[in-house]
Each structure stands twice: as C-alpha cells, then as structure tokens.
Amino acid sequence: MAQTALAEFQALVLQDDDLQQDLRGRLDREDFVQRVLERARERGLAVGRAEVEAALNASMQSWLMRWLDR
Amino acid sequence: MSRHSAAWVPSGIRWNGADPMVEWCHLGDLPITDPFFEQTVDRAMRQPFNLLFGHRTPLHELEQAQQAELKLAGLIFHMSRCGSTVVSQMLGALERNVVLSEPAALDQVVRLPTRLPDMRDRLVPLMRGMVAALGRKRHAERDLVIKLDAWHVLLLPLFRRAFPTVPWVFVYREPLEVLSSLARSRPAQMLPGWIPASLLSPAALAAAADIDGYAVQVLACYLRAAIDHLADGGLLVKYRELPEAACTKIPAHFGLRYGEAELAAMRAAALQDAKSPRVRFRPDGAAKREEASAEMRLLTETHLAPLHARLEALRLAQRS
Numbered sequence: 001m002a003q004t005a006l007a008e009f010q011a012l013v014l015q016d017d018d019l020q021q022d023l024r025g026r027l028d029r030e031d032f033v034q035r036v037l038e039r040a041r042e043r044g045l046a047v048g049r050a051e052v053e054a055a056l057n058a059s060m061q062s063w064l065m066r067w068l069d070r
Numbered sequence: 071m072s073r074h075s076a077a078w079v080p081s082g083i084r085w086n087g088a089d090p091m092v093e094w095c096h097l098g099d100l101p102i103t104d105p106f107f108e109q110t111v112d113r114a115m116r117q118p119f120n121l122l123f124g125h126r127t128p129l130h131e132l133e134q135a136q137q138a139e140l141k142l143a144g145l146i147f148h149m150s151r152c153g154s155t156v157v158s159q160m161l162g163a164l165e166r167n168v169v170l171s172e173p174a175a176l177d178q179v180v181r182l183p184t185r186l187p188d189m190r191d192r193l194v195p196l197m198r199g200m201v202a203a204l205g206r207k208r209h210a211e212r213d214l215v216i217k218l219d220a221w222h223v224l225l226l227p228l229f230r231r232a233f234p235t236v237p238w239v240f241v242y243r244e245p246l247e248v249l250s251s252l253a254r255s256r257p258a259q260m261l262p263g264w265i266p267a268s269l270l271s272p273a274a275l276a277a278a279a280d281i282d283g284y285a286v287q288v289l290a291c292y293l294r295a296a297i298d299h300l301a302d303g304g305l306l307v308k309y310r311e312l313p314e315a316a317c318t319k320i321p322a323h324f325g326l327r328y329g330e331a332e333l334a335a336m337r338a339a340a341l342q343d344a345k346s347p348r349v350r351f352r353p354d355g356a357a358k359r360e361e362a363s364a365e366m367r368l369l370t371e372t373h374l375a376p377l378h379a380r381l382e383a384l385r386l387a388q389r390s
Contacts, residue, residue, distance in 0.1 A: 013123050014123065020119075023123070024096055024117075024119045027118070059121040063116070063121070
C-alpha cells in the first residue's frame, strides 16, 4: 500500500533533529499544525490539515486509553 | 541524527497484537522533576509534537543497547507510603542527577512474563536495554537513580542479576502507618491478582478475599524479601531517618558525594510534600496511627511487627 504524505513526513521528521527541534517547540496546537503543513509543503509533501487533525485526535485517544493496552 | 537522539525516551510498552513495542516520547527540555516519571511523560505525550511524531519500535531492539550513558548509581526499593518519594525528590533536586520515579516502562518489562511466559529468559537484557534507553544524557547530568515500584522488591534477585554492581536501599516505615495510608487510597499492586501469584506467600494468596488482610500479607512479603536479600548490596533506611538520610547514608551507599550547596538544595526540597511539591510537608504519622482500625492493629501486630523488628535489628547492625 502506498505511504500517505503524512506518513512520509513523519518518517522524514524522525530522521532530522533540526526539524524535530523546530516542530517540538510549537506547543500551541494551531501553531503546530500550521508549521507541520508548511514544513511538509516545503518538502513537496501535500499533507492535509484534516489528516493531521485526525492523527492528533487518534493519538490523544490512544494515549488516554493506554492503561487498557498495558 | 535520528529519532534515537537522547531527547527520545520510552514512555511505555504498547502492543501490536502479540508483539510488544516500545513507545517513544520526545521530552525536549522538560525537566524530570515530577514526583513520578509518568507525570513528566504524560505532560510530554499530550503535546502536539508527540501526538504526531511519537512512534513505536520493536521491543527486542532494546537488547542492542545495554549500557546507560548516565551511571546507574543506585536503586531505591521501598514498602510504599514510606518516604521513598522524598528520597527521589531530594536526589532529583540536583542537576547532576536524573531520578526516575517508578518508570512505567521498566515495570512493564518485568511484567512481560505474565503475558508472554517465554520472555522470562530475556528479562535481564531487556531490563538493561530499557534502563539504557531511559538513562540517556540529555544535559549536564552524570548519575542515574531509579526508584522502583514497591512490588519490585519481590524481584530483587532479578534486579541483582541485571545490575549486579549497583547498590540499593530499602525504605520502610512503621507498618501501621503504611497500612493506614493504603486504606485511604489503594494502589493497583495492592489489589489481588495484580502481583504474580508465584511471587507471593501462601498466606497472601489465601487472604485475597479480604482487602486489608491481603495488603498486610503483601507487605509481609515485601519486608521478608528485603530481609532475605539485604546482604547482597542493600542498605536499610527507616522513614524516621528521613530526610537527613537522603543527604548522608543513602548517597554514601551509592558512592555519591555532594557539596554544601547541593545538600542545601536537597534539604530545601524536603520541606515540600514529596507527592504535591507545591504544598509544604506536614508530618502525618500520628494521624495515620489514630485512624487505623482495631482489625488493622491486630493484623499489623500479628504479621508485620515481627518482620519490622527484624528490619530494625538489621538496620541498627548496619550502623555499627
């Protein structure tokens, strides 16, 4: 199955400390999403806002439910 | 560089079907000063970066890294509700120390055999790998101290196999005060079924239907384990020796030496309530003894007092 643009960007970030530092400092969610979209676009990746928002929500839910998985 | 820069630490083990995976969390500049490591990880994991870029790797990869960048200076075992968090908060007040208080990821490693019995033989390299992953050097720290979950004292031989040269302490308190505190709020490990049956005494297993009776028997198992293994690198610390013991006999046992300014910082940390650092510490031993029921007193006197007396004798012998 083809990797989504978001998955490609996530893999790219995990290999790039500078990009991690840049994004890690964005604690405000809206500010963070904006920066993710910009940085992905600069790298030729068309990541959608809805895709990022959905990933953030799913991840928060997974974290809050972690005790069921442990 | 990659995702494995020192800013990434394991937040815990998650499961991909039957496969255990390490979940990674980017701590950034967050100091590890909360009373429990889980609180620091929780703050980090709720930040947008970790929600989007937190990721998982197969657990077996941990076995490749066996040596922590920080020196693992000591392990803190305890009977719960006995002042061990004061010790971890005092040591953690120093920039040179990283103190991990009950890191869930390490607890999950030692609990793996309850889900995957074949993991039993791989626990030692996995424990070393997890400590190496947790003990990365992020700033100017040098030493790593880990305060373990109370029930881990039942696994002392396993911890000694994993970290045979690392000194350890066992912190304990008047059993009636501990029991009274446990009755106020009971941690998961004091609920029957949480600690593997193979680690408990027949008396503990027989008491499973009686919540206070079970707690007494589990505490008895903790105290017995500390007594049985004390000669293998252990030091006894009684609640009433705190907070000063955290500035004197505990660092000495761990091979750590602190200057006057560092000791002052540690003593300042002890003025606050260890589990609610914004609140001033107030002694509560008398209140805990007063609120203990008659049944608790009888159970304590029958099952815990003799073990406590034995610990006291051993502690006094260590002083001389």
